Amino acid sequence: MFNINFFLPTKLIFGVDSLEKLPKEAKKLGKKALIVTGRSSTKKTGLLNRTVEMLKKAGIESVIYDKIVPNPLSTHVDEAGELAKNEGVDFVIGLGGGSSIDSAKCIAIVAANKGKIWDYVDVVGGKKPKKALPIVAITTTHGTGTEADPFAVITNPETKEKVGIGYDVTIPTLSIVDPKLMITLPKDQTAYTSMDAFYHSIEAFFNVNANPFSDVLALEAMKRIITNLPWAYTNGEDLEARTNLAWANTAAGLTETITGVIANHSIEHAISGFYQEVPHGLGLCITGPYLFEKLFNKIYSRLAVVGREVFGVYETNEKRAGMLAIEKLRDFQENFGLNKKLREFKVKKSDFEEMAKVAFKIMLGPIKATPGKLKEKDIIEILEKAY
Ligand SMILES: [Fe+2]
Incomplete structure (x- = not known):
């Protein structure tokens, strides 16, 4: 016997060159995006610039947060969440590996609610967020699967707690999986x-x-x-x-x-x-x-x-x-x-x-x-x- 519960309202676009579909899809989400990425790889490969240019052509302004580290930190999420609020962005794009996308999910919560991300971590007594900004996942790695799930893993550097959160509001609205973006992975x-x-x-x-x-x-x-x-x-x-x-x-x-x-x-x-x-x-x-x-x-x-x-x-x-x-x-x-x-x-x-x-x-x-x-x-x- 078994039970199945499944809820994944994500538009998933998979395949070589699927990134080309970003402008058309992103237009539906608003006019200003926060792009969340790591310190170097999307800059080295030119992907960050390419994404900004693609959005610009579609009339979408980009704000960039590029401090995400592997095993991403709650302190960065809080900082980027404030940036998203101050800039009044309409949606959040996670561009890179699981760290960038998971951070984007958490930032989308902070940007749409009061307080810090740790206030919304249920396993440490936080409350379930009722809303978040729309999330776009553009993955450059073939790990984490975060483009097809509600989960985000985040570490609190003070308590050393590395937690997983996952809510209906952290399911990506749009996920783009373009294998061409993965060929530079070391x-x-x-x-x-x-x-x-x-x-x-x-x-x-x-x-x-x-x-x-x-x-x-x-x-x-x-x-x-x-x-x-x-x-x-x-x-x-x-x-x-x-x-x-x-x-x-x-x-x-x-x-x-x-x-x-x-x-x-x-x-x-x-x-x-x-x-x-x-x-x-x-x-x-x-x-x-x-x-x-x-x-x-x-x-x-x-x-x-x-x-x-x-x-x-x-x-x-x-x-x-x-x-x-x-x-x-x-x-x-x-x-x-x-x-x-x-x-x-x-x-x-x-x-x-x-x-x-x-x-x-x-x-x-x-x-x-x-x-x-x-x-x-x-x-x-x-x-x-x-x-
Ligand atoms: Fe994992």
Whole structure:
């Protein structure tokens, strides 16, 4: 038996050169936009200028906020939210990777309401926002899936809490996924973002609320990533591989909206909340296989499906096929140098207890959606194995 709840009122435009559709669509949202982006990559590639010019031709004025960092910060969101208010912008464009788009979602809340973003973080007692400015997501990476879900991940630098929020008002009004914008993604980011999408899919597949809708997208996304990441990693300009990874990422975003991730994301948010230099996709690869081993007795038949359908394992015994799936996952990650240890990032063991507490506080939903009843001590055990 299963239940399905799905709400995604986004106009999604996917495909090579889909950015060309931006002016026509953006005109419907107003005359002044705040473009939210990172410090360098959209400037280096010329994408920021190109976007500003495209909007200008459509009669839309742009205000730029370009301070977003990987693992984006609530302080930047508050600052940009004030800027949006003062400038009286009509909508917010997230231009770049997940950090820029997630920040744009949060800025859209601050711009339309009183107070700061942390006042609207439900897991720390904040209220649910009733409104936000319209959000446009233009993604330059194939990770996070944020263009196809309501979620935004944001870190409070004071409390080190890295939380996920997601409301109906943070669903993008318009999402443009143009694989051509992804060809300049460096090798390491190519691997990290693809594996983020992979973990969204595999975690949704193991989620206690998994259902046929998310299963079909999750398996499909995993297969596409395993087949295409090696090609895009070898030749970043392989547009066929980029298109497949871009779709896998969007499909994985849909699985997040339909079903959602499990405890691996809770653990990773604790890790990169404490140690912001750990890239999200890499953090997931470090702890993921240990979590799946921990859950083995609860998930081996689903792991066996992943083994057979995604990794081409030929094994009729369920448990052996499940074990082989984890082995193949580790082997795959090894190709891209993703089987790292936490100690390589100077993570302190003495933080593990606090990190487990933070995981439970800020990402309890995914922990509850994990098969078996995980306790703080289980999270600590996984962190120790990954050390
Ligand atoms: Fe993620």
